[in-house]
Amino acid sequence: MSEILCVYYSRTGRTETLMREIAGELDCELVKLDDGVDRSGLGGWLNSGRQAMARKLPPVKPPKTKRPLEDYDLVIIGTPVWAGRCSAPVRSFLLEYGETLRQVAYVITRGSDMRYEEVFDQMDMYVCKPRAAAVTIRPNAVGSTFWRQEFLTAVRSIGKEKPDHAG
Numbered sequence: 001m002s003e004i005l006c007v008y009y010s011r012t013g014r015t016e017t018l019m020r021e022i023a024g025e026l027d028c029e030l031v032k033l034d035d036g037v038d039r040s041g042l043g044g045w046l047n048s049g050r051q052a053m054a055r056k057l058p059p060v061k062p063p064k065t066k067r068p069l070e071d072y073d074l075v076i077i078g079t080p081v082w083a084g085r086c087s088a089p090v091r092s093f094l095l096e097y098g099e100t101l102r103q104v105a106y107v108i109t110r111g112s113d114m115r116y117e118e119v120f121d122q123m124d125m126y127v128c129k130p131r132a133a134a135v136t137i138r139p140n141a142v143g144s145t146f147w148r149q150e151f152l153t154a155v156r157s158i159g160k161e162k163p164d165h166a167g
């Protein structure tokens with residue numbers, strides 16, 4: 001896997017920390033999404049929850065990547081879970097650019113013990129090819145490091161699978 005991009009949204013820094021670690025391990029580019037919305041404080045929390053529940057699509061600024069998005073072999077997309085869904089800025093990013101991405105993997109962070117794997121299916125609706133890898137992590141919870149490493153192993157193995165009919 002040669003060219004990988006990590007792109008994410010983070011309101012309070014938990015997804016950001018995890019995506020930084022992942023990008024550091026993979027030695028790849030890391031870009032934060034910006035929708036220009038102030039999501040701080042209780043008002044920001046409520047607005048974010050409402051937008052996620054209503055599947056609102058706040059316009060997201062074009063991510064400042066070194067190459068066009070379609071040039072990356074894999075784009076790893078990080079989002080916090082909001083009201084059981086992916087965050088509104090990430091949904092906007094997927095709607096705007098999802099179809100141009102060659103291959104995707106997902107990282108979701110959450111505050112509870114629920115895994116929210118259905119969020120992966122929601123995100124798959126915006127891309128051409130189902131996800132190549134995905135992980136759901138509650139940052140700082142027991143086992144979170146293990147699941148991060150499992151995800152990294154899965155990402156590193158993408159494209160290295162043996163053909164069905166060798167030789």
Ligand SMILES: Cc1cc2nc3c(=O)[nH]c(=O)nc-3n(C[C@H](O)[C@H](O)[C@H](O)COP(=O)(O)O)c2cc1C
Pocket residue numbers: 009010011012013014015016045046048049050079080081082083084085109110111112113114139
């Ligand atoms: C509006 C809102 C809704 C949330 N809904 C959920 C939820 O349904 N389930 C959950 O486990 N955590 C939920 N959380 C917690 C976040 O998913 C969790 O703290 C996440 O790691 C925060 O990531 P961030 O620091 O990158 O923003 C919610 C947080 C916000 C702001």
